[in-house]
Amino acid sequence: MTLMSIGPEAALLAIIIPALASLLILLSDKHPDIREGWTLLASVLCFLSVITLVPVILNGDDIEYTLFNIYPGLSIAYNVDAFGLIFAITSSSLWILVSIYSIGYMRTLNEHAQTRFYFCFAWAIFGALGIAFSKNLVTMYLHYEILTISTYPLVAHLETPEACAAGRKYLYYLLTSGCFFFIAIIVTYWLCGTTDFKPGGILSLASGSALLLQALFLCYLLGFMKAAWMPFHSWLPTAMIAPTPVSALLHAVAVVKAGVFGIIRVVCYIYGIDLMHALNLGIFLASLVSITVIMANLFAIGEDNLKRRLAYSTINQLSFILLGVAMLDPMGIMGGMMHIPFHGYMKITLFLCAGAIMAITGKENISEMAGIGRKMPITMIAFTVGALGMCGLPPAAGFISKWYICMGTIDAGMLIFLAVALVASILDAVYFFPIIKTAFFDEGNFDERDSGYMERSRAIYLFMIIPLAITAIFSVILCFAPDTLHVFELGRLAMINLFGGV
Numbered sequence: 001m002t003l004m005s006i007g008p009e010a011a012l013l014a015i016i017i018p019a020l021a022s023l024l025i026l027l028s029d030k031h032p033d034i035r036e037g038w039t040l041l042a043s044v045l046c047f048l049s050v051i052t053l054v055p056v057i058l059n060g061d062d063i064e065y066t067l068f069n070i071y072p073g074l075s076i077a078y079n080v081d082a083f084g085l086i087f088a089i090t091s092s093s094l095w096i097l098v099s100i101y102s103i104g105y106m107r108t109l110n111e112h113a114q115t116r117f118y119f120c121f122a123w124a125i126f127g128a129l130g131i132a133f134s135k136n137l138v139t140m141y142l143h144y145e146i147l148t149i150s151t152y153p154l155v156a157h158l159e160t161p162e163a164c165a166a167g168r169k170y171l172y173y174l175l176t177s178g179c180f181f182f183i184a185i186i187v188t189y190w191l192c193g194t195t196d197f198k199p200g201g202i203l204s205l206a207s208g209s210a211l212l213l214q215a216l217f218l219c220y221l222l223g224f225m226k227a228a229w230m231p232f233h234s235w236l237p238t239a240m241i242a243p244t245p246v247s248a249l250l251h252a253v254a255v256v257k258a259g260v261f262g263i264i265r266v267v268c269y270i271y272g273i274d275l276m277h278a279l280n281l282g283i284f285l286a287s288l289v290s291i292t293v294i295m296a297n298l299f300a301i302g303e304d305n306l307k308r309r310l311a312y313s314t315i316n317q318l319s320f321i322l323l324g325v326a327m328l329d330p331m332g333i334m335g336g337m338m339h340i341p342f343h344g345y346m347k348i349t350l351f352l353c354a355g356a357i358m359a360i361t362g363k364e365n366i367s368e369m370a371g372i373g374r375k376m377p378i379t380m381i382a383f384t385v386g387a388l389g390m391c392g393l394p395p396a397a398g399f400i401s402k403w404y405i406c407m408g409t410i411d412a413g414m415l416i417f418l419a420v421a422l423v424a425s426i427l428d429a430v431y432f433f434p435i436i437k438t439a440f441f442d443e444g445n446f447d448e449r450d451s452g453y454m455e456r457s458r459a460i461y462l463f464m465i466i467p468l469a470i471t472a473i474f475s476v477i478l479c480f481a482p483d484t485l486h487v488f489e490l491g492r493l494a495m496i497n498l499f500g501g502v
Helices: 009-027 032-051 054-058 083-109 114-132 135-157 159-190 210-224 235-241 242-254 254-273 272-280 282-301 306-326 329-359 378-388 396-412 415-441 450-480 487-499
Strands: 063-071 076-078
Touching: 009 032, 009 063, 009 076, 009 083, 009 114, 032 083, 032 114, 054 083, 054 378, 054 396, 054 487, 076 083, 076 135, 076 272, 083 114, 083 242, 083 254, 083 329, 083 450, 083 487, 114 135, 114 242, 114 254, 135 242, 135 254, 159 210, 159 235, 210 254, 210 282, 235 242, 235 306, 242 254, 242 329, 254 272, 254 282, 254 329, 272 282, 282 306, 282 415, 306 329, 306 396, 306 415, 329 378, 329 396, 329 450, 329 487, 378 396, 378 415, 378 450, 396 415, 396 450
Parallel strands: none
Antiparallel strands: 063 076
């Protein structure tokens, strides 16, 4: 396929594939093998559709598609750019691996409502890709709300009182967040007559008073509570009651990434670097997320439940991304953009490992995992790789993106935020290294009879181990070859579009 033969319909196809797959999943309710086959096929086709767009964008061509116009300056339209492709590649590639993992996980635990699970998961990917390729705020809002609604049944999947309560809390936070997002869109349209994303922004000091623009920015931040910045974060640890593949979706594939993606869009493509400087909004954002970066790590240290500790780690890492962007410097913003896929691969590794431990051994608390690394070496080696990346240590990809973020703080002359980044990485080590020590070096009473270890491991070993091993391997590959998934090249192109070069 030549570059000339790739038209705007290719971007629309990548978005539509998950929606079409959801219908086929429903029709295959009575045939689990066929149902899961549709899921795997759709995930592969979706990724291939996304990756074929990369050469076109790197070649400097535009890919736009307008479904329909609502009103002058308002439309449901899609546009593929370098930054959006980074998010789309992350979501579509990880969908493949989570789908494989989910088959082993859901069957091992004999979970109910599996058709609903795969159906909602497909719609969540539809929402994520629509967000990635949105040309304007209106289109992003539509997909943002689809992502919220489609993930609610996944959070409440177990249908226990606790799970239902977690689902309600999830909706309360994110639907309220959507209201703020909607208000911000209305104000932006009133000020500019458009909601289209544009490198350098569409707002200016001539658009309205400084106080109005500052209040509008706060409204946007409240509109993106999916980024889980404090104090609007508690829905995320509560949602850890969901099955592990759902946790992976929330933390690595789509949901929280949509939150930070949206904030970066607002910073760089609605406000623009110059206006952010003029209104001192970079300092405001950096100060806000610095609190979250430190506090989330302190909460993580006190958690014994592995998934909840990982949840607080995610809250920290999301704000770490925004810390880089808040520097309003090419190095910091590029580091934040790269940390979206890098964190995605590392964090999904950690959650898939946590799920494998729970499904095979029944253990959920770190204090119960003494010696488990000697019984599940592949799982815990993969976990170690992900943990090193969270701390910003080689050989995992987190070293590269965190380096760029730290260099961004230096280039911006914000050494106080460099201190925040370094302290946060030290605190990452404080709560990750004890897990590794417990697993590999402590003596435990781990018994292969626990939760039918031998029987379960024979049945689903490959379905669960292969995906987490692949994500761990990619976490290392992306450290030494960060352009493996075109992330580095796309990041540089995004910086050229924003700053005219790096």
